[in-house]
Amino acid sequence: MNTNSRLERANDNATAFWLAQARVHGWESRTRPGLTAVRCARTPDDAHRIVVTRPYAEPAVLEQELAALLDEWSTIRFTLEDPYGGLDLTRFGATRLPIMPVMVRDPGPVEGATTDLPAVSETHDGETLTVDEASDGDSFALVERTIVEGFPLPARRPWVRGEALPEPLLREPGWRAWLGRVGGTVAGTCLTYDDGQATGVYWVATLPDWRGRGIAKAVLQTALVHAHPDRPATLVATSVGEPLYRKLGFTEQARTCWWIRTSAAG
Structure with a gap:
């Protein structure tokens, strides 16, 4: 390729x-x-x-x-x-x-990731971090709110359930959402979309109080392992996220x- x-x-x-x-x-x-x-x-x-x-x-x-x-x-x-x-x-x-890099990761093992779901690990300060798929309306609403407030999406604030990401998106083929919690408290999220050729990663978001604790890494590791590991993964990286994506095997294709x-x- x-x-x-x-x-x-x-x-x-x-x-x-x-x-x-x-x-x-x-x-x-x-x-x-x-x-x-x-x-x-x-x-x-x-x-x-x-x-x-x-x-x-x-x-x-x-x-x-x-x-x-x-x-x-x-x-x-x-x-x-x-x-x-x-x-x-x-x-x-x-x-x-x-200018932002368009990055692609080839299919393959994700270092440090577990194939269990929910995935359980620890934050940098030793708290229990659980990452699971948001597969029902209530958990998907938590994903939506975390993206609106943590990415953030200013045009969607104040958050109103279903305005940015209506629940029927969960029934769209290829559309999946991932939610990280620390001690049961929502901390971070991302979306993935598989179109049959590649799995795109979108709106990787960590709420402000949880930044710097490895939340985004754990959420993205879980998504890469479970969304569609046999396909290339794609994303557009911000300057904040790019170092993490490189560590997880993404390489720049263009800017x-x-x-x-x-x-x-x-």
């Missing part, structure tokens, strides 16, 4: 992850070769999501297409993922975030450029 196919596998998984949410929420979406857009619409100013999945020959042509789509959807806010780095969306009133617009273009 060459670098390009690894990157495109990660891009395709991100697309499938957002399309699964679109199906459950009832959001409009638009897909054509090389580009997928989701019209997230809890409120009129929810940020729409756009993922570029394949290289483009002419950035100006793609930018023109994006301008037409944003106009058609009356888009106020958006987030666009461009793993090829050729777009300049400043004319849309967008800001480029710090993706994310553009965000938080208000209507002037």
Whole structure:
């Protein structure tokens, strides 16, 4: 598998992850070769999501297409993922975030992980840490709240059950959620989405009071072992998470450029 196919596998998984949410929420979406857009619409100013999945020959042509789509959807806010780095969306009133690595981990054993579920270990300060799959509505609501408050997702605050992650997502094929507790108290979480080719890791979150105690590592180890260990795992890393992901065997495939617009273009 060459670098390009690894990157495109990660891009395709991100697309499938957002399309699964679109199906459950009832959001409009638009897909054509090389580009997928989701019209997230809890409120009129929810940020729409756009993922570029394949290289483009002419950035100006793609930018023109994006301008037409944003106009058609009356888009106020958006987030666009461009793993090829050729777009300049400043004319849309967008800001480029710090470049982040797209990372892939080949199938294989996860060092330090257990195949038991729930997985039981200790935090760095000796407390009992349990990681299990969130497979019912109440535990999935805890996952949702932890992501909203710990990732965080400011647009979804204050947290309202089911607004960000409705319970029917649990019935979407490939969609799974993982929840870490310390002494029974929720501490961290992540989501995984398997599209049949790769398993994407999303929204790895630790609540502020539990950071620095190995929660994210334990949750991610469990997810990697149990979600679909025979497939490559993919993710986009923040600067905070990247060292952990490298320790768990993820390697950089490309550096993706994310553009965000938080208000209507002037």
